Amino acid sequence: MSDLHTELKKSIIEQLNLEDMEVSEIENDEHLFGDGLGLDSIDALELIVLLEKDYGIKLTDPNQGKEIFNSINTMADFIEKNRTR
């Protein structure tokens, strides 16, 4: 697991108040929404803010979200390619 994957999991746990969850409990390919981690639309807003705040990425097309926030792997890929900080 790369540092970015671990960093992302830590940020998600902290930002979304997943108090009882450990980094090791989130699989890299697990769905973040729906059946997987069970995040919802308010969490999606938090993740958009997280991308901009921590990595300088501004999502201009909301339709991209579904693909980017599919799992930790997809988020990490997107961040690697688009980060400005």
Added chain:
Amino acid sequence: MSKIYINGISSVSPQSEDIYENEIPQTYNENILPAINIDYKSLIKPMMLRRMSKAVKMGLYCSKKALQEAGIADPGAILVGTGQGCMQDTEKFMSNMLESEEGLLSPTSFIQSTHNTVAGQIALDLKCKGHNMTFTQNSASFETALLDTVLLFEDEQVQNILVGGVDETSEEFTGFQKLDGQIKEASINNLDLFASGTSGTIISESAAFFTLSSEKNDSTYAEFKDVQIINKVEKSDLISKIEEFLSRNKLRLADIDAVILGRNGDSRFDHYYEDLQQGLFAEKCQVGFKHLVGDNNSVSSYAFWLASKILKEKRISQIFKLNAVNCNAPRNILIYNQYLGRNHGLILLQSH
């Protein structure tokens, strides 16, 4: 209008809910009292719980317990009284604004910072699409929600209403109440509140919710008879206002067995209560509660909880008593509360 029965009750406060039975008080040596921690996870899903501030947790927990006790899954209406609303989330997003220099803000705390978040979250959890109202009327917030309850029960379609009061404290904002003298300067032990002799009071967070129904059942505590709010009154007119309130309920002073008083140890305004204690209510069993649970804008809901307990158990727990007058099997209880000499609330409960 149909009769209104109290069929389910629940409270969260700086005291444990079984204080009425075990009479062992929690003591505090500070002037801002937190509500005790309880096992919210027993009734609220962890994924929901993670975003909730204390007010939402307390309100939803009490709501579910009060409905469970009454055997009601979906009330016809949800009414909440809160003086200060969701202060913790308000403080959180304002702090974020300062820290990020008005840059990017986390949306959750902003979304949940409004006063009606508690009532909204209860409705979402219960999937209740009925009448949903939040009343913010300073220290008469709960009384205002009760007023709407009475109006709603005039409509014969409504059979059950969930009504409650909730207020939370927050780290920074609550402390601001010290600046205008609402909180006592020197820390006191809460049990010494009535003898403190200084200005200000002890502020707390609490919630108390009730299932009110047009039919009584096995769990019925009492009948809720009436409520009145008097925003401003000369002290000399207070007695006649109380007598008018009793009279409109076809009661005389002699019919009142016990009075629950919102005395809060503030030397500037406790004379409203003292005059009644030594005069009109001198022969009545006098009950207090703020030495145990502190004061806040919806704490009269705790008095409503206390009156319900007294009428169901037909006895008055010693720890709440302000005088030595005994009262066996009380039938009528009057609650009187005011804050800073304003927003005088009268609530009448009767055994069923």
